[in-house]
Amino acid sequence: MPKRKIREFSKLLNPIDDFMFKKMAEHKEFCEEILRVILEDDKLTVTEARAQWEGTNLQGRTVVIDAKCVTGDGRQVNIEVQKENNDNHLKRVRYNGSIITTNITDPGQKFELVPDVCIVFISKFDIFKGGLPLYHIDKVVRETGKVINDGLTEIYVTSVKKDGSKVSELMELFTKDDAYNTEEFPVTSEIKARFKISDGGRKEMNEMLEKIIKEEKKESKKEGANEEKIRIAKDMKKKSLPFSLIAELTGLSEKKILAL
Numbered sequence: 121m122p123k124r125k126i127r128e129f130s131k132l133l134n135p136i137d138d139f140m141f142k143k144m145a146e147h148k149e150f151c152e153e154i155l156r157v158i159l160e161d162d163k164l165t166v167t168e169a170r171a172q173w174e175g176t177n178l179q180g181r182t183v184v185i186d187a188k189c190v191t192g193d194g195r196q197v198n199i200e201v202q203k204e205n206n207d208n209h210l211k212r213v214r215y216n217g218s219i220i221t222t223n224i225t226d227p228g229q230k231f232e233l234v235p236d237v238c239i240v241f242i243s244k245f246d247i248f249k250g251g252l253p254l255y256h257i258d259k260v261v262r263e264t265g266k267v268i269n270d271g272l273t274e275i276y277v278t279s280v281k282k283d284g285s286k287v288s289e290l291m292e293l294f295t296k297d298d299a300y301n302t303e304e305f306p307v308t309s310e311i312k313a314r315f316k317i318s319d320g321g322r323k324e325m326n327e328m329l330e331k332i333i334k335e336e337k338k339e340s341k342k343e344g345a346n347e348e349k350i351r352i353a354k355d356m357k358k359k360s361l362p363f364s365l366i367a368e369l370t371g372l373s374e375k376k377i378l379a380l
Contacts, residue, residue, distance in 0.1 A: 130325045135294040135312060136244055136279065138186065139329060141201045144311050145171040145187035153307040155189065155197060157290050158240055158254070158277055165192035175219040183219050196220055197238045201294075205245045213239045217272050238273040244295060246280040253281040253288045353377050 133140040148169035173188035187199040257274035279291035292299040300309040314321035
């Protein structure tokens, strides 16, 4: 992609976009400001914020979450932003919660001491179609109606509903190009303006986009080479060649060849 196109694309980005959000989430003050609104706690503090945090399960699958924060009271908070309703995002939230829990829990640690985890899922669509800007998910005993607190909190925020609430006003900053509110959201407004308006911030965004595009091109080439290896391995397998020989010639594992 030409640099001119990259510059034009970066102008259209907002906090709801992964590219901009991960740059803004590097600032714990930004995470703190939006969490105070969403979690309705004006005294909440964020002691640590990590954008693009990676967690791995026992099978070796790695998930990259948009931001992982640690609050002053010890909660681990995952903030996710999503524009497209193109997957089962409820299971995404469940998976993220389990990955965070297993990665922050020490071996032999009593379950009572496992840190609380909160997932904040911010989307440009109304995942529950209830016409609300904010949804809190509770675990309830069906027979008694009692709400159970097991240390996992799920909160869904949508930018679809405009009802004048503070959350709704915050979502305007997330989705609209020219939306700023320095009185209610000074940190979010300042950092957003920095990356959209100031020369230094826009240069930083453009450089990040260029780097990501280059990495994606390299990855695409790798995937193309791997697909060619798989095609060759399939042909060899049809000719009943030994798996060990196919593995030696293609570089694929025998387990991978068996699965073809």
